[in-house]
Amino acid sequence: MLRDKIEQVVSxxxxxxxxxxxxxxVMCGNSERALRALRDVGAPVTAVDVLPDPRIRQxxxxxxxxPTIPQVFVHGELVGGADIVEELAGSGELEQKLEExxxxxxxNGREERVVDILAS
Amino acid sequence: xAVERLEPLLREAFPDATELEVVDRTGGGDHFQVVVAxxxxxxxxxLEQHRLVYDALADPLTDGTIHELRISTKGT
Numbered sequence: 420m421l422r423d424k425i426e427q428v429v430s431x432x433x434x435x436x437x438x439x440x441x442x443x444x445v446m447c448g449n450s451e452r453a454l455r456a457l458r459d460v461g462a463p464v465t466a467v468d469v470l471p472d473p474r475i476r477q478x479x480x481x482x483x484x485x486p487t488i489p490q491v492f493v494h495g496e497l498v499g500g501a502d503i504v505e506e507l508a509g510s511g512e513l514e515q516k517l518e519e520x521x522x523x524x525x526x527n528g529r530e531e532r533v534v535d536i537l538a539s
Numbered sequence: 540x541a542v543e544r545l546e547p548l549l550r551e552a553f554p555d556a557t558e559l560e561v562v563d564r565t566g567g568g569d570h571f572q573v574v575v576a577x578x579x580x581x582x583x584x585x586l587e588q589h590r591l592v593y594d595a596l597a598d599p600l601t602d603g604t605i606h607e608l609r610i611s612t613k614g615t
Contacts, residue, residue: 449607486593486600487608502610503585
């Protein structure tokens with residue numbers, strides 16, 4: 420089920436970014452802003468493109484109660500969209516949150532990656 | 540104009556707002572910047588503050604009026 424896969428990414432990935440497009444080909448300004456803010460603090464981003472199927476976005480918003488894309492989760496907890504992530508990055512709170520959730524060595528974690536939510 | 544539609548919704552949701560602004564960022568009537576300062580935000584996390592704005596704009600968000608929304612909130 421699509422919903423189960425989304426839930427799995429949200430809960431299993433240290434930092435999940437649901438975005439329009441992929442990190443290599445971002446399709447929306449707000450997704451770009453969220454990605455940039457996460458990269459700036461060295462977050463180990465796992466990106467999910469919501470564009471291939473409108474159901475991804477629908478299921479995600481049902482799950483999170485957040486109506487817009489992008490959406491950023493840290494260890495299953497919704498952090499917010501582009502405005503919030505940018506604001507938290509600017510104030511230093513994003514780094515603090517990542518250190519608390521993932522440990523002080525989080526910057527040495529694995530590389531950025533992309534999950535195809537529709538693949539079985 | 541969509542700005543004229545959004546502003547009353549926000550005024551209704553935040554009657555005590557000390558600052559309330561809706562800007563059509565591109566002139567196309569679907570990319571908006573919203574600024575709201577209200578004592579209602581005091582003590583709330585950014586996530587909770589933005590949720591209140593989303594709640595106020597639920598209709599234009601779901602009917603496609605808003606393609607992109609930037610939110611800036613301040614507790615006063």
